[in-house]
Amino acid sequence: MKRLLVAGVSVAFAIALGTGSAVAADKKVLAFVVNGASDFWKIAEAGVKKAQGELPNYDLQLKYPEQAAAAVQQRMMDDLVAAGAAGIMVSAVDPKNQVEHLNKIASQALLFTTDSDAPNSKRIAYIGSSNVDLGKDAGKLMLKALPNGGKCVGFVGLPGADNARERIEGVKETIKGSKVELVDVRGDEIDQTRAKRNVEDILAAMPDISCMVGFYSYNTPRIYEVLKEAGKLNKIQIIGFDEDPITLGGVKEGAISGTVVQQPFEWGYQGMKLMAKYIEGDKSGVPANGIIIVPGKVIDKTNVDDFMASMKTMLKK
Structure with a gap:
């Protein structure tokens, strides 16, 4: 099965995504819904922030459920759709048992998955690691x-x-x-x-x-x-x-x-940009099988210093 590879550099630390309170009402909302509270997602949050700088006509949001439970995550997505969100990218807590709900979301908004796929759902694409x-x-x-x-x-x-x-x-x-x-x-x-x-x-x-x-x-x-x-x-x-x-x-x-x-920074950055393009009618970034793989990397004592230095450099940008 052919997979589309997205290159990028992973980062270890991130600054919080600043989504000002005075967001224009006509901006389409794209939300990244994670599976629970973990510093790991701060890295993806930095990628979403970078994408926000390139997508001024959208309001990009990263949402943390207060609990790592499917019901809590589902309620959060329901609230987003009810508020008019145009697209949601989610790391499903329990993808096998959330198919029905994910399909409901997909019928009302563009749905991508990340990190943990839900291949049996009607999501448009998965962007993340193998x-x-x-x-x-x-x-x-x-x-x-x-x-x-x-x-x-x-x-x-x-x-x-x-x-x-x-x-x-x-x-x-x-x-x-x-x-x-x-x-x-x-x-x-x-x-x-x-x-x-x-x-x-x-x-x-x-x-x-x-x-x-x-x-x-x-x-x-x-x-x-x-x-x-x-x-x-x-x-x-x-x-x-x-x-x-x-x-x-x-x-x-x-x-x-x-x-x-992994490269969660790229999930946030590339994922938000791909969703925006898809909504605008450009579907070229999504392969036929809907799988977009962001490669991982093995870090050991031989390359950890270079890896940490590359992260610091990115965070300064």
Whole structure:
């Protein structure tokens, strides 16, 4: 299946999207609805802000549901449509069970998905990572970190979301037949306290564990914190996803083997521009299969300094 690749540079920190209160009433609203509160989305927010500077005839908004629950997210999208939003790009909390509601939204506004796709819905396009490929990259990091094999446990926010399921699938495919095992994956519903407690519970229950994998952006920092508190850094291997500052710091110091980063900045920037063009009648940016892949990248100790420098440069622009 042919996929359209969108190039770009991912960033780690972001400034809040400033959408002034005095927005002209005739501006069409395009909204980016995320799946929960996480600093990861601040990166996408910076991309939305850049797009806003290039789309003066639109009001671009990034919305955080107060809770990582499908019902809360759905209510937020209903409110946006009721207020006249022309387009919504969403990272669905529970894509399989939200199809009916997503189709309802798609009948009233342009619908894109990002981060976690809902391919069975009537969304026009998905823009984001190939989560299976990201998982394969993480699996390769696991094999490299554990040449003699070992037991690993993963931690993730929403186990039912496509992004989580596909990353886990990619990991399992890559380590299949090796002596590295992914013996369990613990979910936390994007609850930071629960995320940390999950790591503590595994550390207590599995003294023979060899590595921990953080599948969501905040999971790796929680793993790092717990292992540091327990004096287990460099004794248990850590594999991460995304570019949280704690994660990058851990990679730099060698406590984290590596992290697989995405480009949420481009999701926000390219996604908003593509939606605006589609609304205006230009559908050339959306391939026939509706899948727009933004490539990821593996960050380890050999390239973490360059990666961090490139992010700082972008943030100054």
